[in-house]
Amino acid sequence: MGIDAGFDMVPRLSKSALDRFNWDSFIRRVKEEYKDDDRVEIKPNYIEFNVGEHPLLPFEGHKFLRFSSKISGSLCGDAQEYVSTVSLIAEVSFGSRALCWSEIYDQYGHYGWKEVHESIRTYEQRDPQERPTSIAQLITGTDPIADMGLSLYEIRSIPGKGKGLVARFNISKGARIIVEKPLFTITPAAASIESNVIAKVRALSKDQQRQFLSLHNNFQGKSIFGGICKTNALPCGVDAIVGGVYPTICLINHCCVPNAHHSWNSKTNSETVHALRYIQAGEEIMIAYDYDKASAPRRANLKNSFGFDCSCRLCSLPRSELQKSDERRLRIKQLDEAIGDSSRVMNTPVLADCQEMLRLLDEEYDGGSSPPDARLYYDAFQIAITHSDQARASVFGERMYKARVVCEGEDSPATVCAKNFMQHPAQHLNFGASKRWRTTKTAVPKGLNGEQFEKWLWRSQSG
Ligand SMILES: [Zn+2]
Structure with a gap:
């Protein structure tokens, strides 16, 4: 037994x-x-x-x-x-x-x-290899894509937007769509001096030079090389000054409610793109160049930094609908600031704000909000562990880990870090700053239904 x-x-x-x-x-x-x-x-x-x-x-x-x-x-x-x-x-x-x-x-x-x-x-004996007999059969799915080295996307012309990436197959949430090394990296200050960019481009192979020059330039009339950099460079990490220019990832268009997420992996020195939600074959793959502002400042920033007027499905909503989105984004920002206030975390800790923010993120981003969710679960983790609550911290750690896997993959340093906090919450620097909510890691209650568990997790009853 x-x-x-x-x-x-x-x-x-x-x-x-x-x-x-x-x-x-x-x-x-x-x-x-x-x-x-x-x-x-x-x-x-x-x-x-x-x-x-x-x-x-x-x-x-x-x-x-x-x-x-x-x-x-x-x-x-x-x-x-x-x-x-x-x-x-x-x-x-x-x-x-x-x-x-x-x-x-x-x-x-x-x-x-x-x-x-x-x-x-049946594991011991492999099935005979089946090969697709036609492209139609391939598209409807009878052959492993990965084994054949096929990509999940194709590059197509998108009306009004130049080129873009379109899903060739249905893509599941969390799937890695692309991983790519930059052609080169550069700071915005260096990119504003044409000779710097030209030197970077000269150092590339002929093929790479062609790839660079085929990228879109939204700043016509100014220098081409600098214009292409300004249009396309993506920051190498959150808050990084250095940006990377990529042959394929830079073709991905922007949407204010993206279905994919790009992130810099500092361990492999490459940029990855993951599906934030289920993407249907034929759907355009889109990332957000600018995340959380209300529509007016967001659109102004997109125009100024990337040179285009956003006409994504959010920005094209009727005025009243767009206003609801703006209100949500403003409330999210308010909550984010309140949650990050360190004196409040120490003296009057509240998890309810985190729960409200998660609900708003889910509504605003159509369920595809793993990147801000991961950050928010880290906030909740920190609140719990500051007050020695290892049980809740380990649950928040697990949710942070799952959100990171979706948007960055298992090999991302941030995912590895989240996993460590999930397994060893007490290793966090803030552990034990207060003993107010002290629990052990094994004190996660068992046998509760979903609703009861959430009430426990967010301390909805005890405040
Ligand atoms: Zn938009």
Whole structure:
């Protein structure tokens, strides 16, 4: 006997290109997580975890029903830690389709053990390779995109906007759409001097020079090289002065309610773009050059900094609707300032502001608000840990981690940092500044329903 825990894939994955792509991304994340762990073995057709009951993850996702192990008893070793980490990565990759369960909480898997064991027996033998017979078949999804090295986007002309990127396939939330190194990096001050930019461009290969010169210039009449830099450079990190110019990422157009997010990965020195929500095949992929201002200052900044008049779906709303959005953005800004006030955090800590701000962000960004959500969960984490509340801090840490994975990926330094705070909240510098809400990490209540849990988390009853 013993207690089992794990996750089931419900419904099971198909052989469609999208499901294969998502499974491959999940497998990559797991490999990345355990690359230095000799208890996790990469076999020809699956990953084997040499803990507990040796759970497996096959490389062919359509065969998979369950990942689980006994997590108590003499033979389980550290199985619980492995099962919960892999389940969390699955949840981040597949959302509620990865149905996590644990017998500790009286939860049981979706499938019967007989069919689970049958599915595991098929891992050993790979299916014969199927190749698409036509482009139509490829688009409707019978071949793995990643295996064929195909990209998720194509470059197209977009009426009124020059070029842009359009999704070739349905793209799931959190998928990495593109990763790219800059052609070069430059500060705005240096970019304003034409000879500096020309020197940077001269140092490029002929192909790269062509890529640079094919980028859009919204500042016609002034110097071309500086104009292209000003139109296209993206900051290398939040608040960074240095900007990067990219051959493909710079073709991505702006939207005030973006469906994708770009971020600088200082570890790999590259820029990544992730889907903030589900993107349908044929939809334009768009990022936000300017995030949180109300419409008038936002549009003025876009005009001044990037040289265009924004006509995105938010900016084109009727006046009354746009006003609602402006009010939300102003309220978000107010809350953000109140939440960041350090004397308030210390003396009159309130989590309700964070909860209200999350709701407004969700409304304003159509559910695609992972970047500001991640920052906000970090604020909530800091409030909790300042008052020694490790239980809530670990939950906020987990939510911050999940939001970071969506918008920046598992390998981003900010995601790694969020994960560390999730696992070891007490390592934060502010831990113990006050003992007002002291709890241990294991004091997260069990057996509450969703609504009750949120009430506990945000201290809605006790204030
Ligand atoms: Zn706009």
